Amino acid sequence: MFKAVLMGQTEDRQPVMTIENLEDSFLSADGEVIVRVRYAGLNYKDGLCLNGQGGLIREFPRIPGVEFAGEVLKSEDDRYAVGDQVIATGSRIGEIWHGGYAEKASVKGDWLVPLPKGMNMRQSMIFGTAGITAVFGLQSLERHGLTPDKGEVLVTGAAGGVGSFAIALLAALGYSVAAVTGRIKESGDYLKSLGAETLVPRYELAEAIKRPLESERWAGCIDNVGGEMLARILGQLKYGCSAAAIGNAGGHQMPASVIPFLLRGINLLGIDSVNQPYDSRVQAWSRLVDDFPLDKLDSIATEITLENLETAGKDILNGKIQGRYVVCL
């Protein structure tokens, strides 16, 4: 038996979240590696799943939780032995497959990576998908020429998970970071402690574009917000610079102009963490070990349990969570 969060639906399709003790046979028989989950994360996507939004879970009942870390209990995959410590992210775990809000999970070997040396399981789930996604965003900007001498890099959705990691990572690598937040009063000191030099109030960038080109201001952008804010930022990028589009916390419609692409040669780079190949995930985890200031991790993390997930799932959708929640099992 193992304890798990279970998402079900009422007859009129309303989401129902319960905490159950389940038989091991509840887990998918197609899984190749069974893991004793020790930590899971909480992402915006988990908030959607826990509240029955976004159409991400289509079959019920389903154990949600898009990422977890734990120890291998049983393995049919030669790469993993009993006792190995592993991390699972992406591959639509917790959506079309039972996920990490449970003491046990059964997944495909390809969806796992070994816990990197120099990081423990708790730290790995403080980072979670948000941490590796910040790395994917940064690396994409670097491939398009971003270096610290080019100028200020803007991070939107700054006090959220991806935003927090992006700021601390950029600052540790010597970049000047400007952070856009809707919570300057509550989170301003936190963002400065992560390494943000400039705080930009959300309202300054939230308005739709009035002119397709504004003054050239940013050498790059890691954008977690999308919508009108991203459209606006495109017109403020310096000549030849890029924005990495990661999220849509502010909306998915982007009322943008093509003029900044045509007259300033800017780039809009799409970032996906869900279907990243194995080698790319391993490399991103190892870059976090090498480049992220691990002493900042505890200030980003808040520990919760399965029992707190109902409230936490609502809070993340309402933009009330600062940094990352890590679920201890």
Ligand SMILES: NC(=O)c1ccc[n+]([C@@H]2O[C@H](COP(=O)([O-])OP(=O)(O)OC[C@H]3O[C@@H](n4cnc5c(N)ncnc54)[C@H](OP(=O)(O)O)[C@@H]3O)[C@@H](O)[C@H]2O)c1
């Ligand atoms: N592409 C991928 O593979 C990938 C991977 C992970 C996450 N994501 C997406 O990236 C985004 C950020 O993820 P996360 O885990 O960091 O989420 P999060 O912790 O919920 O952070 C999102 C942040 O966005 C800001 N925000 C919220 N509502 C907003 C609004 N209406 N307008 C403007 N800003 C708003 C808030 O920051 P402030 O309070 O500081 O303003 C909030 O903390 C989400 O959309 C998520 O789905 C994508």
